[in-house]
Amino acid sequence: MATVQMRPLLQDSHNYEIVTMQPGVHSQQQWMSVPRAPASCPPGLEYLAMIDQLLCQQKVSLAEVFIGWESNNKYVVLNSVGQQIFYAFEDTDACSRMCCGNQREFTIHIVNNFNQEVMKIYRPFKCFAGCCWCATLDSCAHETFVEAPVGVPIGSVRQLSSGCTFDYAIKDAVGETQLIIDGPCMMCRCCADVEFPIFTKDKRTRVGCVTKQYSGLLKEMYSDADNFGITFPLDLDVKIKATLMGAMFLIDFMAFENSDKKGCLSLL
Structure with a gap:
């Protein structure tokens, strides 16, 4: 497979490069070739039209493992045969990550193998969001909004009210x-896929x-870097x-x- 030359395209408000190439992806990583785009498919999402499942591997942050410093999450998105189709990275400030934890506001940029942002x-x-009992209220329900291309809304996800489970509406x-x-009752997870x-x-x-895939005892103990899989019908709308x-x-x-996973050094 021919090597694709990476070009820095994304910049933040401080005018330094966020992405120059997919971090953590070595030179032997195989990339899925760009398929023909179906009608009404947002540019860059052609990959999704050709698959019925994908894998998402979060990259382990050494700063989190050893000293507990919360860094921006980074993910490699693969098809079922291990070919890369996207790279995703979180864009939040350090104060939000350290003070708000998993409740923090976040933006995740998704780029294709040509380093172009496609989603x-x-x-x-939301100050009061997260409680599954109160998610009927707008102020208490977590939501994500999806744009593809950037600036064009294609869907959203909203937490639903439930007893002790994680339920969501895909809109x-x-x-x-x-x-x-x-979703399941999270208290039932134990050394297994969820x-x-x-x-x-x-x-x-x-x-x-x-599916949140079980990553092994050591990784589960010292890192919150997780692996996920998603399966869906092949003919499902690419926007969904x-x-x-x-x-x-x-x-x-x-x-x-x-x-609560503060790193290895916190246990010494």
């Missing part, structure tokens, strides 16, 4: 619910799943597939971004 996922900060660009994630089944909006038919990625990141922050 943005945003979660606003289209006009706010109509298309799918429901019926599944968040995806159902039709009437909850009668299971059509996919968001992209919105399911927004749900995956929201689940990661709400359920698995553990601020």
Whole structure:
């Protein structure tokens, strides 16, 4: 496969480069070739039209492992045969990460293999959000909003009111619910994969799943870097597939971004 020359495209408000190449991706990483774009597909999401599952691997931060310093999350997104299709990185300030923990407002930029931003996922900060009992109120329900291309809303994810589970509505660009994630009771997880089944909006038919994959005892103890998988119908609208990625990141922050993991040195 021909090597793609990376070019820095994204810059932040301080005018220094955020991305010059996908960090943590070595030269032998295989990239999925760009498929033909179907009609009405947002530019850059052609990859999603050709797959029915994807894998998301969060990169381990050594600063978090050894000293407990919370850094911006970084993820490699792969297809089922291990070819890279996206690279995703969080963009938040240090104060928010250290003071607000997993409740923090965040923006996740998603770039393709040519280092072009094709999608943005945003979660606003809400002081009283997170309680599954009170999620019927706007001020108490976590949400993420998905844009592709940047500036064009294509969907959103909203936390639903429930007893002790993590449930979410997957909505289209006009706010109509298309799918429901019926999450498990998080107290039931123990050294195993954790599944968040995806159902039709009437909850009668299971059509996919968001799965947090068990990473092994040491990684689970000392790092909050997680691996996820998402399965969905091949013919599902690519915009809804992209919105399911927004749900995956929201689940990661709400359920698995553990601020109590302070690093190895804290145990000495």
